[in-house]
Amino acid sequence: MMREEILTFIEKNSRADLKELAIILGTDEVTIANELAQMEKERVICGYHTLIDWDKTTMEKVTALIEVRVTPQRGEGFDKIAERIYKYPEVTSVYLISGPYDLMVILEGKSLRDVSMFVADKLSTLDQVVGTATHFILKKYKDHGTVMGQIKTDERMVITP
Amino acid sequence: MRNPLSQKITQIQPSGIRKFFDVVSEMPDAISLGVGEPDFDTPWHIRDEGIYSLEKGRTFYTSNAGLKELKIEIANYLRRKGNASYDPNREIMVTVGGSEAIDIALRAMLDPGDEVLIPQPSYVSYLPCTTLADGVPVLIELKEENEFRLTRQELLDAVTERTKVLVLPFPNNPTGAIMEREDLESIAEVVKKKDLFVISDEIYAELSYRGDHVSIASLPGMKERTILINGFSKAYAMTGWRLGYACAPPEILEQMLKIHQYAIMCAPTTSQYAAVEALKNGDEDVKMMRTAYNQRRRYLMNAFREMGLKCFEPYGAFYVFPCIKEFGMTSEEFANRFLAEEKVAVVPGTAFGDCGEGYIRISYAYSLEELKTALAKLSAFVGRLREERKK
Numbered sequence: 423m424m425r426e427e428i429l430t431f432i433e434k435n436s437r438a439d440l441k442e443l444a445i446i447l448g449t450d451e452v453t454i455a456n457e458l459a460q461m462e463k464e465r466v467i468c469g470y471h472t473l474i475d476w477d478k479t480t481m482e483k484v485t486a487l488i489e490v491r492v493t494p495q496r497g498e499g500f501d502k503i504a505e506r507i508y509k510y511p512e513v514t515s516v517y518l519i520s521g522p523y524d525l526m527v528i529l530e531g532k533s534l535r536d537v538s539m540f541v542a543d544k545l546s547t548l549d550q551v552v553g554t555a556t557h558f559i560l561k562k563y564k565d566h567g568t569v570m571g572q573i574k575t576d577e578r579m580v581i582t583p
Numbered sequence: 584m585r586n587p588l589s590q591k592i593t594q595i596q597p598s599g600i601r602k603f604f605d606v607v608s609e610m611p612d613a614i615s616l617g618v619g620e621p622d623f624d625t626p627w628h629i630r631d632e633g634i635y636s637l638e639k640g641r642t643f644y645t646s647n648a649g650l651k652e653l654k655i656e657i658a659n660y661l662r663r664k665g666n667a668s669y670d671p672n673r674e675i676m677v678t679v680g681g682s683e684a685i686d687i688a689l690r691a692m693l694d695p696g697d698e699v700l701i702p703q704p705s706y707v708s709y710l711p712c713t714t715l716a717d718g719v720p721v722l723i724e725l726k727e728e729n730e731f732r733l734t735r736q737e738l739l740d741a742v743t744e745r746t747k748v749l750v751l752p753f754p755n756n757p758t759g760a761i762m763e764r765e766d767l768e769s770i771a772e773v774v775k776k777k778d779l780f781v782i783s784d785e786i787y788a789e790l791s792y793r794g795d796h797v798s799i800a801s802l803p804g805m806k807e808r809t810i811l812i813n814g815f816s817k818a819y820a821m822t823g824w825r826l827g828y829a830c831a832p833p834e835i836l837e838q839m840l841k842i843h844q845y846a847i848m849c850a851p852t853t854s855q856y857a858a859v860e861a862l863k864n865g866d867e868d869v870k871m872m873r874t875a876y877n878q879r880r881r882y883l884m885n886a887f888r889e890m891g892l893k894c895f896e897p898y899g900a901f902y903v904f905p906c907i908k909e910f911g912m913t914s915e916e917f918a919n920r921f922l923a924e925e926k927v928a929v930v931p932g933t934a935f936g937d938c939g940e941g942y943i944r945i946s947y948a949y950s951l952e953e954l955k956t957a958l959a960k961l962s963a964f965v966g967r968l969r970e971e972r973k974k
Binding site for chain 2: 427430431435442445446447448576578579580581582583
């Protein structure tokens with residue numbers, strides 16, 4: 423119960439410190455610290471990241487979703503080929519998916535050419551890969567439950583009974 | 584020219600909140616902790632149903648008592664929440680917010696001179712609505728030492744032969760007080776013995792942070808004496824949709840419906856369709872919002888402890904009601920100075936009855952970030968006042 427409460431809260435506010443978490447969740451700092459440490463150890467918590475809209479920076483970044491069809495290997499299923507793909511640092515996510523394709527690979531590169539070359543040279547040439555479909559992301563509207571670039575203003579009347 | 588106004592209406596005081604609102608509105612950069620409505624948007628799936636009903640052209644009146652489908656969902660909801668069982672055809676009506684329900688319940692029950700017991704501090708409309716219905720408001724001052732709950736003795740002390748109705752506003756705005764089962768049982772006993780009726784305003788029922796809310800109507804022998812009022816504003820963040828409901832014994836509801844029929848016709852149709860969706864698929868949203876309010880409540884209580892500000896711990900609604908008597912000024916002075924010096928607006932406790940003197944209402948229908956900023960200012964202000972007092 424406490425675990426889910428902690429996780430639900432920090433999923434959206436990972437910068438909250440122990441003291442604040444203890445107050446907000448109605449417990450003490452030791453309990454929170456222990457739970458966090460335990461969940462990190464169990465890899466329930468896999469990291470504390472920051473959600474960035476790179477489009478608003480000078481950094482050049484191109485993101486693509488690549489559907490990959492592969493031949494699963496006996497005894498290994500999809501795991502081995504997935505691992506082969508996720509080892510590349512430019513790959514940010516790999517999911518096993520249902521539907522006509524098997525893997526969804528999310529890739530970040532500096533340019534369209536960068537990403538295209540990765541697909542042509544590295545991905546498509548893997549033995550088990552039988553097909554790919556590359557989709558470049560043109561605009562990110564919402565990510566991790568957050569609408570990009572939206573600042574909500576309070577439109578309520580300032581004092582109401 | 585003749586005086587166009589009735590004496591009855593001119594003798595009613597404008598809401599104390601109104602005056603303060605005008606002051607705050609003049610200060611565009613003020614931070615407000617004075618809002619009595621959720622900061623969340625209505626959950627999208629609920630709004631979507633409202634939009635869909637418009638697209639389908641459902642822009643006509645509904646029957647006076649409300650959409651049958653909605654009344655059935657209300658009955659299901661109340662049953663699911665451990666309430667008494669209500670017949671959607673004869674015991675439930677849909678109103679324009681809980682506010683309309685309060686008004687028509689009083690109008691349906693009062694004859695001139697009938698006394699209505701109104702515990703205070705409480706929401707601003709019970710008293711004027713009683714007066715407008717020719718009833719006589721009799722105030723009961725709730726005490727901080729009782730956590731602003733209504734006690735059996737307080738009730739007994741206020742009952743006279745003319746007493747007809749008890750207004751029970753819990754979870755309470757502005758104090759955040761709740762009444763738990765045992766509290767209600769001792770009240771119910773007096774109500775039955777003295778042959779009273781209860782208008783139970785349970786608009787904040789879903790926002791209870793210590794166990795589930797209990798309605799007095801669910802206690803033995805109380806359903807036939809209770810007008811249960813609830814709505815969608817607070818639980819589903821639907822204030823602007825203006826939708827509430829009343830559940831009452833058929834003979835009372837029938838008369839309330841008559842007023843509603845002539846004065847209002849029916850509650851907004853779009854809102855009613857959206858409300859069906861809220862009751863069918865909104866439990867998770869309510870839970871999410873309740874959790875968030877509860878976290879803020881804990882945060883506020885801790886901040887008050889840290890700055891040494893006396894405040895009983897409230898377990899309902901989204902208000903805290905800290906005591907400011909140590910500063911030797913009135914609630915209004917405190918609120919005005921706080922606004923002038925720190926540009927933070929809180930509502931003086933006196934806006935909710937004279938016995939709110941010495942308290943301020945702080946709403947936590949704001950994000951944690953906003954609350955943090957405002958609390959830092961409150962802490963600085965309180966510190967400064969204490970320094971002044973020392974001199």
